[in-house]
Amino acid sequence: MTRVAVIGGGRSSEHEVSLASAAAVADGLEQAAYDVLRLTITRDGAWLADTPLPLAAAVAAVQECDVVFPAVHGPHGEDGTLAALCEVAMVPYVGCGVGAGAIGMHKWATQLVAESVGVATARGRLLTDDGPIPWTGPCVVKPLRAGSSHGVTLVERPGDLGAAVKAAFHCDTTVLVEQFVVGREIDLGVIEQPDGTWTVLPPLEIGRSGIFDTTTKYDGSADFRVPAALADADRHALNDAALQVVDALGCRGLARVDFFLTEAGPILNEVNTMPGLTPHSQLPRMASAAGLDYPDLLDLLVTTAVASRQRGRVPAVAAQC
DSSP: OOEEEEEEEOSSTTHHHHHHHHHHHHHHHHHTTOEEEEEEEOTTSOEESSSEEOHHHHHHHHHTSSEEEEOOOSTTTTTTHHHHHHHHHTOOBSSOOHHHHHHHHSHHHHHHHHHHTTOOBOOEEEESSOOOOOOOSSEEEEESSOOTTTTOEEEOSGGGHHHHHHHHHTTOSSEEEEEOOOSEEEEEEEEEOTTSOEEEOOOEEEEOSSOOOHHHHHSSOOEEESSOOOOHHHHHHHHHHHHHHHHHHTOOSEEEEEEEEETTEEEEEEEESSOOOSTTSHHHHHHHHTTOOHHHHHHHHHHHHHHHHHTTSSOSSOOOO
């Protein structure tokens, strides 16, 4: 029986969300007949199984598994940190590698990569301090490397900009101020098949007014419409843009690519290289709309991780030069 280490928690503001994803993933994998080792990283960075584990013991436990499922969102997890641990431990793992995780978490770097392959992004600027900035119209202020909309504010009046910037700086040392984009919010889930090809799942639309904030994401009130009602031309444009972005970033396993669909076409919002993974999260909902139930989705992700190792994309031993 394949043994999978499922890791949840972590040191970021998405700790609780990651615990929910990891618990759901572990339950789903057990339904799919996997042997699951449940590991938790606490808010202060300690590792737990049934009891506390020193880091060396946690790594040893991971190395005894056939594959790792790092269901940790945000910094110190999704940003390539856990991928690096798995690389050093030489254990196959679900999801993106070190580089794609690091760039995907860095919203500005993601935009630069997207723009380089012709995918449009919102105009914005980086801030490294909370000094005064010129007002150029409605904007969205967000921490550069946070997730789950923590510290994100829609600013519609000049007098509110300073407070929004200060709130974002509570979450990160760098802040991104972006032009507010008017358009439909469309998310695309992409999952890798064991042969290395990508499948784009049915699009999901978020019905909203303003921004899709943290409260709406997790209080059960979110209006998810899947599959989104799209014209063929819009659907093809979104699919092509999503595949261009995941290819340019070097993603692996899975990703959720979020867009605004405007009159001028798709504009990239952000990329999640380890998106929420409870059965009620966006990507599993998209998979369900494609006829892939939750345990089968998890089975596919684990199977693909193992196949990636076998194809040499995650080399067990470095090639000799």
